[in-house]
Amino acid sequence: xxxxxxxxxxxxxxxxxxxxxxxxxxxxxxxxxxxxxxxxxxxxxxxxxxxxxxxxxxxxxxxxxxxxxxxxxxxxxxxxxxxxxxxxxxxxxxxxxxxxxxxxxxxxxxxxxxxxxxxxxxxxxxxxxxxxxxxxxxxxxxxxxxxxxxxxxxxxxxxxxxxxxxxxxxxxxxxxxxxxxxxxxxxxxxxxxxxxxxxxxxxxxxxxxxxxxxxxxxxxxxxxxxxxxxxxxxxxxxxxxxxxxxxxxxxxxxxxxxxxxxxxxxxxxxxxxxxxxxxxxxxxxxxxxxxxxxxxxxxxxxxxx
DNA sequence: ACCCAGGCATTGG
DNA sequence: CCAATGCATGGG
Numbered sequence: 533x534x535x536x537x538x539x540x541x542x543x544x545x546x547x548x549x550x551x552x553x554x555x556x557x558x559x560x561x562x563x564x565x566x567x568x569x570x571x572x573x574x575x576x577x578x579x580x581x582x583x584x585x586x587x588x589x590x591x592x593x594x595x596x597x598x599x600x601x602x603x604x605x606x607x608x609x610x611x612x613x614x615x616x617x618x619x620x621x622x623x624x625x626x627x628x629x630x631x632x633x634x635x636x637x638x639x640x641x642x643x644x645x646x647x648x649x650x651x652x653x654x655x656x657x658x659x660x661x662x663x664x665x666x667x668x669x670x671x672x673x674x675x676x677x678x679x680x681x682x683x684x685x686x687x688x689x690x691x692x693x694x695x696x697x698x699x700x701x702x703x704x705x706x707x708x709x710x711x712x713x714x715x716x717x718x719x720x721x722x723x724x725x726x727x728x729x730x731x732x733x734x735x736x737x738x739x740x741x742x743x744x745x746x747x748x749x750x751x752x753x754x755x756x757x758x759x760x761x762x763x764x765x766x767x768x769x770x771x772x773x774x775x776x777x778x779x780x781x782x783x784x785x786x787x788x789x790x791x792x793x794x795x796x797x798x799x800x801x802x803x804x805x806x807x808x809x810x811x812x813x814x815x816x817x818x819x820x821x822x823x824x825x826x827x828x829x830x831x832x833x834x835x836x837x
Numbered sequence: 838a839c840c841c842a843g844g845c846a847t848t849g850g
Numbered sequence: 851c852c853a854a855t856g857c858a859t860g861g862g
Contacts, residue, residue: 672844677860723858725845766845790843806852829843 533695536602536612539590542625546596547651548572548589551623554826555655558833562679563666563686564703575693575700576618577658581605582693584700585619593651598625603695624653624779632781632820636827639816641798645827648836654826656779660744661737662703663777664759667769668729669722677721684720685709706737729764736762752780775822784821786811794828 552572556562566573572587583604591597602615620626629651636646657663669685670678689704689712709717709730717727737744747755755778756770765773767787774783785791786807795813796805805813817824830836 668844670843672842672857673859674842674861677842680860721859725857729845764845768844772843785843788843793843808851832843 533603534606536606538600538602538612538616540587540598540600540616540620540623540625541591542596542598542620542623542653543628544596545593545629545651546625546653547593547649548587548596548598548623550649550652550830551655552587554652554830555622557675557679558830559679563682564690564701572623573700574619574622575691575702576602576615577691577702577705578606578611578615578618581611582691582700582702583611583615584693584695585615587619587623598623604693618658621656622658624655627653627779627781629653629823632823635817635820636824642817642824642827645831645836649827649830652827652830654775654779654823657776658703660747660759660773660777661706661733663773664733664744664762664765664769665704665709665730666776667772668726668733668764670772671726671764671769681721685717685722688720706734708734710734710738725764729762732763733765747778752783755780775825781822782819784811784814784825786814788825790832791825791828794832798828 549570552567555565556567560566560568564574570588574585576583576585581604583602583606586601587598589596590599600616600619602612606612606615633646636642657666666682669682686701686703689708690701691705693700714724714727714731717730718724722730747758750758752774755774759765759770759773768785771783771785774780792805792810795810796802799813814821
């Protein structure tokens with residue numbers, strides 16, 4: 533067991549607690565991620581080796597700096613660099629919020645939310661595979677149910693590292709989920725369909741020389757075209773992947789029930805809207821609709837809206 | 838028992 | 851493009 537340290541300087545403004553909090557759905561721990569007493573922890577999977585990253589803030593919102601500690605099989609300085617890059621990615625450290633805040637200034641309701649959560653970046657998943665599976669598990673179920681099923685899956689099939697009496701989990705690898713049978717997955721409260729979808733996605737992730745992870749160079753439309761070929765992946769899930777796995781700032785899950793409710797409440801006096809109307813309304817936030825969505829969800833999750 | 842929840846696939850207008 | 855339908859499953 534070895535240890536290494538490094539530091540990351542996110543782009544200001546950056547609020548560490550809010551950003552890491554978004555990763556854990558403001559619940560302390562959510563699946564692979566935890567935020568406890570100002571320390572964000574996540575088990576990284578560096579090509580088969582597990583490394584626990586512990587991150588805390590040693591700066592401020594306007595002069596952000598993160599102290600990162602790695603515990604595990606970190607050997608070379610190249611490992612440390614790769615791990616640091618992954619942490620920076622997970623926390624959306626490089627994102628520039630200022631143009632989004634400019635747009636929010638024209639929108640009083642949104643501006644109230646961005647002021648309250650000033651400096652919150654949009655955290656990202658470690659892989660497209662992870663985003664896809666998490667999205668499938670979140671389809672059409674209450675958030676509490678989604679959280680339970682996601683955690684069960686991670687703790688059953690994810691790589692493990694125990695340190696100081698605490699057990700940490702990384703996200704399951706594709707081959708682990710493909711090795712599980714549909715019956716196995718149903719024991720974790722996945723429906724028959726979701727179990728099939730998840731195995732199909734695992735198969736796609738292992739197939740064709742990483743086609744699934746090779747989406748960064750494609751346009752939003754091309755990515756949607758590609759991932760909706762997968763069974764179980766519709767418009768909502770594709771947009772979710774664009775936002776969480778690829779960091780596309782303008783992706784927008786217009787069919788999302790909670791999002792529709794939030795927009796309907798905040799802007800239309802509770803009147804029901806179709807997905808098309810939501811889509812049209814959302815243009816005011818373009819090309820930062822993903823950020824607007826994240827801030828609205830944060831308002832919902834923390835009880836502000 | 839009933840209805841809802843941060844959908845998907847399919848079918849029919 | 852929009853609406854309706856079957857599917858599935860824990861929570862209120």
